Amino acid sequence: GKIKIQYHTFNDVGEGDSTNYPPWSGNYSSIGISDHTGTDGIQYLFDQVYAPSSQALFDGSAILISGEPNEELSYLLSVDEVLFSDYETGNMDGLMNSPESVYLCINVTNTTPDVLENIGFELNCSNDNVSFGDYNELIPRIPPQSIFQKWIPVTIPAGLTATEHLSFHVVLSSENFDNYIYGFSQTIDAPLAQISYSGIVNGNVSVESGTPDFSQGIVRSENTNSQVQEDGEYKLFLPLGNAYQLRAELAHYAPGLLSDVALGSANPVLNDNDFLLEPLPVPTGLLGFLNDSTLNLMWIAPTVGNYPVQGYNIYRSLNEGEFELIASPTGTGYQDVLPVNGLYTYYVEAVYNEGISYPSDIFVINVTTGNEGDENPLVTKLNGNYPNPFNPTTNILYSLAEQGKVNISIYNIRGQLVRTLLNDTQSAGQYSIQWNGKDDDNHDCATGLYMYRLQANGVDTIRKALMLK
Secondary structure (H helix, E strand, O other), X not given: OXXXXXXXXXXXXXXXXXXXXXXXXXXXXXXXXXXXXXXXXXXXXEOOEEOOOOOOOOOOOEEEEEOOOOHHHHHHEEEEEEEXXXXXXXXXXXXXXXXXXXXXXXXXXXXXXXXXXXXXEEEEEOOOXXXXXXXXXXXXXXXXXXXXXXXXXEEEOOOOOOOOEEEEEEEEEEOOEEEEEEEEEEEOOOEXXXXXXXXXXXXXXXXXXXXOOHXXXXXXXXXXXXXXXXXXXXXXXXXXOEEEEEEEEOOOEXXXXXEEEEXXXXXXXXXXXXXXXXXXXXXXXXXXXXXXXXXXXXXXXXXXXXXXXXXXXXXXXXXXXXXXXEEOXXXXXXXXXXXXXXXXXXXXXXXXXXXXXXXXXXXXXXXXXOOOOOOOOOOOEEEEEEOOOEOOOEEEEEEEOOOEEEXXXXXXXXXXXXXXXXXXXXXXXXXXXXXXXXXXXXXXXXXXXXXXXEEEOOEEEEEEEEEOO
């Protein structure tokens, strides 16, 4: 696009200090634009030197900077509103005082009809003594044409004088676009930027079962979304004088709803607006039968819950490689024509209007042509575990070439026995056994690297699994 800058008085002297931020006069008194560091930008005059053939500048002159517009960047997202609030942690006088702790809420708008995911978020201030509380440096997703609220605890130190000017900068980044930088400012002892949001809704998101990543969840009111923290806590900054319906969303769980959450001047902060989410029902009984090179998969549709199934996603892995989506049927069966021999692993997800379920149990089959008369092409081996990394449950896959005594055990990184999963006789075939992340005393194991060991038919082999909580 185009930027037009017109100066009332143009300072064409080199006096001043251009090394500190914000720069005052000096070499940076020339006309142009730069980033918040003062080192990247475009300048018509720098270091008191005009570019060849350039027009000399004088009081009242203007400069037009034009170039190819970055349509993708302006189309994807923008920072439209910024809010400081001292309702909870400050003295509730509507001023940014020194010292004081306040909340800073930044509204990032997704203007597209698509979901934007995995957006990096960084906040900095011109005063190094201003500190920020812990915040997630990743925005997991912003629904189409909606606002995402990023809130950060901000501590203003003692010793700042009245009218002192603080400059803040937000940097948004993604693989899909160049960095987006937005600047704003606030003056000490001046009224806080209230914009249109002034009330705060607090609460917690928890689940009936499972161990989800809460930081991937959001709580929303209409088109305004706030990220859930790792501990399940959330905040929403909303205008006073209205009653709201809130919706909590988390991958693999049915959404939760709260109605008539009313903010007013007498109750600008509302606490204990909690959600308890139930997991979306998972398909069960995944089986497969091989007919020549065609595998007939079938499973049982979820029979519990209040949410109708819209379809299924089938994922396949070949020879312990990455799982790939191969089909999305609406029924409870699928025929997969296998391209080559190898070890195939499958799982199924149920698709709902409200989201996608957790994966089903896996099904494993080793497909091989074999020699004529060879009725047992199986080998005794560990075939990996899924998922890996895991939290807290994983499935260990193995095959047996013949009947015999089988032992499968878990060890920690020091080589100490943690859990014996199996110590029994089994016939030849493909198997899967689940480890729930507990030791032999039924205590939860810590995050870290573990080894799982197969001893059977003279084979003794070990593989690694990583538990992440």
